[in-house]
Amino acid sequence: MINRTSFSALDIIRRVLEENVKEGDICIDATAGRGHDTAFLCSLVGESGHVTAFDIQQDAVDSTKQLVAEKGYADRAEVLLKSHSEMDELFDEETVSCITFNFGWLPRGDHNIFTRKETSIPAIEKGLKLLKHGGIMTLIIYYGRETGFEEKDALLEYLPTLDSNKYTVIEMPFVNRPNCPPIPIVIIKD
Numbered sequence: 001m002i003n004r005t006s007f008s009a010l011d012i013i014r015r016v017l018e019e020n021v022k023e024g025d026i027c028i029d030a031t032a033g034r035g036h037d038t039a040f041l042c043s044l045v046g047e048s049g050h051v052t053a054f055d056i057q058q059d060a061v062d063s064t065k066q067l068v069a070e071k072g073y074a075d076r077a078e079v080l081l082k083s084h085s086e087m088d089e090l091f092d093e094e095t096v097s098c099i100t101f102n103f104g105w106l107p108r109g110d111h112n113i114f115t116r117k118e119t120s121i122p123a124i125e126k127g128l129k130l131l132k133h134g135g136i137m138t139l140i141i142y143y144g145r146e147t148g149f150e151e152k153d154a155l156l157e158y159l160p161t162l163d164s165n166k167y168t169v170i171e172m173p174f175v176n177r178p179n180c181p182p183i184p185i186v187i188i189k190d
Contacts, residue, residue, distance in 0.1 A: 008182070009140045009172075009174070009181070009182035009183065009184040010140065010182075010184075012172055012184045013100070013138045013140055013184050013186075014040065016136065016138060016186050017040065017041070017044060017098065017100070017136075017138065018044065020097075020098065020136050021041060021044040021045060021097060021098050022044070022045075022049075022097070023044075023045065023046035023048060023049060024045065024046065024048040024049050025044070025045045025049045025097035025098060026045075026049065026050050026051075026052075026091075026095060026096050026097055027041045027044075027045055027049070027050070027051045027052075027096065027097060027098040027099070027100070028051070028052050028053075028054070028087055028091070028096055028098070028099040028100070028127065028130070029041060029051060029052070029053040029054070029064075029099075029100050030054055030084035030087060030099055030100060030101045030123055030127065031054065031055060031084060031100075031101050031102045031103065032053035032054060032055035032060050032061065032063075032064040032079060033055065033060055033063075033064070033102055034060065034063045034064065034067065035053070035060075035063050035064030035065070035066070035067035035068055035079075036067070037053075037100050037102065038051055038053040038064050038067070038068055038077055038079065039067050039068055039071050039073060039077075041098070041100065042068060042071070042073035042076050042077050043071075043073070045076060046076075047075075047076065049076060050076055050077070050078070051073075051076060051077045051078070052077075052078045052079075052080065052087075052090065052091075053077065053078070053079045053080065054080050054082050054083065054084045054086070054087060055079075055080075055081065055082075056081070056082070056083050058081060061079050061080070061081045064079045065079045083119055083123070084101070084119065084120070084123040084127075085119040085120075085122045085123040085126065087099075087123065087126055087127060087130065088126040088129065088130060091130045092130075093129045093130060094129075094130070094131065094132050094133065095130060095132065096127075096130040096131055096132065096135060097131075097132055097135050097136075098131075098135060098136050098137070098138070099127040099130070099131065099135075099136075099137045099138075100137075100138045100139075101120070101123070101124070101127075101137070101138065101139045101140070102139075102140045102142065103120055103139065103140065103141045103142060103143075103148070103151060103152075103155070104141070104142030104143060104148050104182075116150075116151055117150060117151045117154035117155065120151060120154075120155065121154065121155070121158050124137070124139075124155075124158075128162075128167065128187070128189065131189040132189070133189055133190065134188070134189065134190075135188075135189045136186060136187065136188050136189070137186070137187040137189075138184070138185070138186055138187075139155070139183075139184070139185040139186075139187070140182050140183070140184050140185075141155055141156075141182060141183040141185070142182045143180055143182075144179065144180035148180075152183070156171075156183075159171070159185065159187075162187070165190070166189065166190055167187055167188065167189055167190060168187070168188040168190060169185065169186075169187050170185065170186045170187075170188075171183065171184075171185050172184045172185070172186075
């Protein structure tokens with residue numbers, strides 16, 4: 001049973017991840033934030049899998065490393081102080097099972113620092129090359145207040161241009177929730 005008052009974009013994405021990420025997979029958390037997605041992916045890939053997380057803020061890297069260690073996943077995670085647009089420097093094409101993105105700002109962080117279309121779209125493009133056939137990429141677009149509208153608009157213009165013979169793109173907006181609800185998106189590499 002779904003509790004509609006607490007059902008969120010994160011709930012949708014977590015269900016997709018649970019159904020698709022398997023023991024032994026290689027995953028990327030492109031926007032580590034406070035580490036919750038990194039730790040969640042670590043729980044799914046098991047001892048034989050690996051998760052690499054990226055963030056440009058030291059606070060996010062430190063939070064993620066701490067959470068991963070507390071959960072006992074330090075041996076299957078690497079947390080890097082790097083932009084998600086640099087992920088192709090560490091992985092070969094078609095070797096990654098799953099990539100997650102949360103666009104916006106760091107929770108409980110400085111709202112003057114947030115993801116931008118200038119690095120986010122190139123990061124998606126690079127990530128799509130890294131994905132295996134049958135791999136998934138998940139996006140949650142957070143926007144609101146003074147930030148994120150330009151990036152949201154650019155992402156929502158860019159995603160429909162992906163080749164439908166290579167990718168399936170599913171956008172699941174909450175159409176009747178007020179106050180700029182996050183937009184969950186799933187991309188499947190065919």
